[in-house]
Amino acid sequence: MRALAMVWVVSLLGTGCSLDRIILDGTLESNRKAASTFDTLSDLEVAKLAAASSLVQLEGMQRLAPDNEDGLYLLTNGWASYGSAFIEDDWEQAFDRGDDDAEAAAAKRAREAYERAVRFGTMLFEQKKPGFVAATRNYDSIKAYLSTWEKRDAEPLLWLGAAWLSRVGVASDDSALVCELFVGVALIERSVELDPSLSYAIGVTILGAYHARAPDAELGEAKALFEKAIAMTGRKSLTSQVMMAQNYACMAHDEPLYRALLTEVLAAPDQILPEQRLENVIAKRKAQRYLGAPRLARCGFSTK
Amino acid sequence: MKGSLMILAPLLLSSLVFAAEPTTLKVGSLAPRESPWGNVLRVWVKAVKEKTKGEVVLELYWNATQGDEAAQMSKMKTGQLDGAIVTAVGLSVVDANVNVLQLPGVYGGWEKLDVVREHLRPRFEKSFQAAGFELAGWGDIGLDRFMSKGFAVKAPGDLKGKRPWVWREDPILPAVYAAAGVVPVPTSVPEALPELSTGNVNVMSISPLGSEQLQWSSRLDTMNTMVVAPNIGGMVLSKAKLDALKPEHRAIVLETAKVACKALTDRIRAEDAAAFERLKKRMTVVEPSAEELTAWKKLFKEARERLAKGTFTPEVMTDVEKLTRD
Numbered sequence: 001m002r003a004l005a006m007v008w009v010v011s012l013l014g015t016g017c018s019l020d021r022i023i024l025d026g027t028l029e030s031n032r033k034a035a036s037t038f039d040t041l042s043d044l045e046v047a048k049l050a051a052a053s054s055l056v057q058l059e060g061m062q063r064l065a066p067d068n069e070d071g072l073y074l075l076t077n078g079w080a081s082y083g084s085a086f087i088e089d090d091w092e093q094a095f096d097r098g099d100d101d102a103e104a105a106a107a108k109r110a111r112e113a114y115e116r117a118v119r120f121g122t123m124l125f126e127q128k129k130p131g132f133v134a135a136t137r138n139y140d141s142i143k144a145y146l147s148t149w150e151k152r153d154a155e156p157l158l159w160l161g162a163a164w165l166s167r168v169g170v171a172s173d174d175s176a177l178v179c180e181l182f183v184g185v186a187l188i189e190r191s192v193e194l195d196p197s198l199s200y201a202i203g204v205t206i207l208g209a210y211h212a213r214a215p216d217a218e219l220g221e222a223k224a225l226f227e228k229a230i231a232m233t234g235r236k237s238l239t240s241q242v243m244m245a246q247n248y249a250c251m252a253h254d255e256p257l258y259r260a261l262l263t264e265v266l267a268a269p270d271q272i273l274p275e276q277r278l279e280n281v282i283a284k285r286k287a288q289r290y291l292g293a294p295r296l297a298r299c300g301f302s303t304k
Numbered sequence: 305m306k307g308s309l310m311i312l313a314p315l316l317l318s319s320l321v322f323a324a325e326p327t328t329l330k331v332g333s334l335a336p337r338e339s340p341w342g343n344v345l346r347v348w349v350k351a352v353k354e355k356t357k358g359e360v361v362l363e364l365y366w367n368a369t370q371g372d373e374a375a376q377m378s379k380m381k382t383g384q385l386d387g388a389i390v391t392a393v394g395l396s397v398v399d400a401n402v403n404v405l406q407l408p409g410v411y412g413g414w415e416k417l418d419v420v421r422e423h424l425r426p427r428f429e430k431s432f433q434a435a436g437f438e439l440a441g442w443g444d445i446g447l448d449r450f451m452s453k454g455f456a457v458k459a460p461g462d463l464k465g466k467r468p469w470v471w472r473e474d475p476i477l478p479a480v481y482a483a484a485g486v487v488p489v490p491t492s493v494p495e496a497l498p499e500l501s502t503g504n505v506n507v508m509s510i511s512p513l514g515s516e517q518l519q520w521s522s523r524l525d526t527m528n529t530m531v532v533a534p535n536i537g538g539m540v541l542s543k544a545k546l547d548a549l550k551p552e553h554r555a556i557v558l559e560t561a562k563v564a565c566k567a568l569t570d571r572i573r574a575e576d577a578a579a580f581e582r583l584k585k586r587m588t589v590v591e592p593s594a595e596e597l598t599a600w601k602k603l604f605k606e607a608r609e610r611l612a613k614g615t616f617t618p619e620v621m622t623d624v625e626k627l628t629r630d
Contacts, residue, residue, distance in 0.1 A: 138525055138586060139501075139522040170338075171338075172338045172339055173339050173340050175575050176578070214367065298366070300365055
């Protein structure tokens with residue numbers, strides 16, 4: 001099946017005629033419409049293999065149709081999600097094993113995934129509304145630029161913002177990246193302004209994580225945002241609880257809350273939200289890990 | 305023969321048990337594990353483990369998991385922590401004179417700071433030891449400069465009517481703003497970004513690296529290139545804990561700590577210089593004229609005179625003034 005798809009892609013490479021382009025555009029549009037079915041998978045291995053394979057194919061298609069907005073969006077979303085769901089999983093496991101080399105290698109891979117997401121997202125933004133790169137000078141300039149974006153743009157704003165912030169998350173020793181964190185924040189803030197419910201309030205959750213980035217950050221704001229996201233999803237999209245534990249409860253040194261949130265996630269029924277099955281499988285996997293000794297110690301909590 | 309070996313067995317067993325139980329030194333830091341500071345400190349952890357063959361292990365507590373600087377210094381006193389990597393705020397809990405290394409308008413850069421710090425090092429080491437600490441080394445944070453939003457701070461007069469931020473625990477900058485006739489906005493670090501966002505704070509003296517790390521630079525648009533003061537920190541270890549180590553292990557911990565602090569200083573100074581260059585491209589840059597520099601010198605001198613009245617030991621202030629005189 002995959003071989004057939006590759007043959008199809010290669011055949012398109014050779015032709016360059018407008019009919020092929022129409023088919024390609026249609027395929028990318030269909031892929032975008034159908035992308036949410038991916039979230040219903042429950043087998044992490046299948047999801048990982050499928051995601052990697054899809055990304056390679058999408059990159060091929062994007063090369064053939066570099067200005068296709070669906071393609072650019074799918075690559076932004078795809079690389080951001082792949083980095084977060086799968087490469088960061090390897091990164092966390094390496095940390096828990098105390099394997100510094102593997103941890104550094106996984107962080108590098110994750111950063112590269114997010115770099116790709118940011119690159120495709122930037123291309124998309126420059127194409128839709130030129131001036132994005134120039135607007136990243138400071139918070140006011142990016143806010144002014146983003147003010148003209150509308151509700152239908154909330155998704156690309158969300159995923160470019162998520163990739164932007166995640167890139168800093170895996171490379172926070174790079175001061176040049178940390179310096180530009182505000183761009184990712186502004187992107188997510190605008191997405192949330194336009195549509196806070198998108199992807200089960202993940203934008204609100206990500207903003208919560210940003211405000212809990214350090215013990216001397218805005219922890220009160222972080223708490224309010226996490227609580228809002230959890231309420232919006234009726235406590236069914238478990239990523240919000242996991243991120244609240246990992247970010248807010250850890251930084252606020254609130255061990256009872258940390259344990260309660262993760263225990264709640266582990267106790268949640270597998271089918272609590274079928275449309276978000278994959279996200280919830282990943283959330284449960286993380287919750288298990290975060291209750292392990294290395295993660296507890298990282299937050300300064302008791303490991304006994 | 306068999307009987308004598310049996311007698312030795314418990315001893316051997318106890319020594320094995322002893323070898324398997326490393327001595328752990330708990331060290332607190334405000335820095336995240338994944339940060340320029342964290343990178344250097346993690347190498348230090350490895351070095352101590354390797355050089356002591358695993359008999360001494362450093363356990364780093366990142367991200368203020370042991371509380372803020374005052375809490376960490378307090379935990380060192382009670383033996384809950386064996387070390388801390390802190391800014392001048394933490395160091396001044398032990399000896400307030402450390403803040404002379406952050407006096408405004410006397411250093412201009414790292415060179416003079418190095419001269420003064422080396423000169424005062426024996427004095428500080430003595431005062432720290434008297435309080436039960438070893439000052440294992442210094443670690444700088446950056447060179448503070450004025451950054452503002454919506455206006456340029458070229459001369460002291462430009463501060464009039466503005467809302468400058470000061471860290472609540474900082475004893476130095478309030479004296480500068482008092483000399484300038486301006487009322488500062490004192491907050492904790494977490495409160496600063498919201499205050500900047502609402503415009504309740506519109507000017508601050510901060511290092512480029514610090515302003516980037518704390519996300520404050522994104523809310524500011526103008527930078528004066530003049531150095532107000534260096535922003536310093538250091539590594540403190542518990543003397544009692546160090547003295548309880550085997551002498552060779554004590555030496556290893558202190559030697560590697562000094563190397564780590566030197567590496568930290570070099571890295572952070574380079575990072576701050578790179579951040580300065582980055583911000584110059586993002587902000588409107590103000591180069592003060594000779595006349596404006598003279599006005600700043602006058603203001604800083606007045607601030608130092610205020611600080612000399614009670615904040616610092618007079619001899620220390622005299623030493624600094626002498627050593628930094630052009």
